[in-house]
Amino acid sequence: MRPSRFSILTAASGVVHLYWRCHNKEFLLKDSKDKALYFQSLIRGLKHRGTDSSVSLRAFCLMDNHVHQLMSYVNGAKKLSHFMRVANGIFGALYNKAHKRTGKVANERPKTPLIGDERSEMRAHFYIEANPIRARRTTLEKLRYEEWNSYRYFAHGEVDKVTENITPPEWYIKLGDTPAKRQRVYRRLFLEYLRNGKDFAAQFFKRFIGTVDWVIERERALKEFMRKRRESSALQIAQAPPLI
Numbered sequence: 001m002r003p004s005r006f007s008i009l010t011a012a013s014g015v016v017h018l019y020w021r022c023h024n025k026e027f028l029l030k031d032s033k034d035k036a037l038y039f040q041s042l043i044r045g046l047k048h049r050g051t052d053s054s055v056s057l058r059a060f061c062l063m064d065n066h067v068h069q070l071m072s073y074v075n076g077a078k079k080l081s082h083f084m085r086v087a088n089g090i091f092g093a094l095y096n097k098a099h100k101r102t103g104k105v106a107n108e109r110p111k112t113p114l115i116g117d118e119r120s121e122m123r124a125h126f127y128i129e130a131n132p133i134r135a136r137r138t139t140l141e142k143l144r145y146e147e148w149n150s151y152r153y154f155a156h157g158e159v160d161k162v163t164e165n166i167t168p169p170e171w172y173i174k175l176g177d178t179p180a181k182r183q184r185v186y187r188r189l190f191l192e193y194l195r196n197g198k199d200f201a202a203q204f205f206k207r208f209i210g211t212v213d214w215v216i217e218r219e220r221a222l223k224e225f226m227r228k229r230r231e232s233s234a235l236q237i238a239q240a241p242p243l244i
Contacts, residue, residue, distance in 0.1 A: 007225055008207050009077035009114055015058070015169075016073070016080065016112040017124050017204055020088075021066040023104040028095070030064040035148045037098065038062060038091050042069075043165055045087030054079035056167035061131045062148035068128040070121070071112075072167070084110050116210025116218070118171045125169070126193040127204050129154075133194070140194065155187045 009016070022028040029035050039062070046055060052075065059070035073080040092105045115121045129151040132138045144152050153163040154172060157179050175189075176182040203209060208218045 003207070003222055003226060005081060005112060006077055007222060007229075009073075009080070009112065012076055013074040014072070014077070015115045015121050016071050017115060017128070017209060018069040018071045018084070018110050018112050019067060019205070020110040021107040023107050025065055025107065027064040028105060029062060029067070032147065034095065034098075035062045037094050038067065039148070039162060041087045041091035041094060044090055045083045046165065048083070048086045050082045050086065051079055055083040057165055058167060058169050059125045059128050059150045059154075060148070060166075061128045061146075061150070063131055063135070068131060070125055070128060070169075072169070080112065084112075111205065113205065113207055113209050114218070116208065116214040118169075120210045121169060122171055122189075123193070123199065124204055124209055126190055127199055127201075129190070130194060134198075140191070151190070155183055155190060157183050 029038065042057070045051065046057065054073055054075040056072045057069060058072055059068075061068045071080065071083075073083075088106060088110065095105050096102055115124055129143070129149055132146055132149065133140060133143065138146060143149065144156055144158075146152065147162065150163065150166055152158040153166055154168070172182060172186065175185040206215075207222070208215045210218075
């Protein structure tokens with residue numbers, strides 16, 4: 001039995017690394033117009049009445065065949081799930097209409113690994129924004145000019161119709177008492193991240209992202225939850241009246 005999103009995101013609030021790939025790993029987002037279409041859908045998801053301002057965008061990077069976002073949620077994971085249904089549903093419909101096609105746009109449902117602490121969130125944040133550099137599509141010097149990447153907001157304070165939708169995390173606010181100081185410290189930390197070698201990418205795609213002890217505890221709790229769920233399902237089946 002596969003764990004549901006709600007069995008992983010059990011807390012009333014949290015931060016997740018949301019990511020999804022295009023169907024068959026196709027480069028459906030290669031054109032900037034299609035990235036703009038996705039971001040338009042994302043904003044509509046954030047502002048939807050069912051989301052109730054309970055979901056926020058913290059960081060993002062739109063690649064040609066996949067998307068990374070750092071999202072925070074409050075008032076339960078159902079708000080996050082509602083946001084994804086709205087945003088991806090709108091995008092799928094708009095994309096297919098624009099390209100006169102039918103069928104899936106996303107390869108599967110978005111993944112939302114839970115992040116356990118600020119340091120892990122910071123590294124996930126850097127990981128997301130460094131995607132174009134790892135793909136050798138750009139350099140650090142040119143990353144500032146990547147329209148569909150939140151780096152330019154955090155490192156250089158650039159605000160426009162795209163980046164105005166970002167809600168900066170607490171750890172970023174703590175970097176300095178003025179925007180200029182925060183941006184300067186952020187650029188230094190991001191450079192240190194790049195220089196300290198590659199992260200193990202797999203850690204950003206597991207169910208939990210955090211310290212070793214925290215991840216072990218969360219996996220243990222999830223395993224126990226799933227065991228009880230299986231036992232409950234088996235009991236219900238055993239107690240069900242026979243079919244006539």
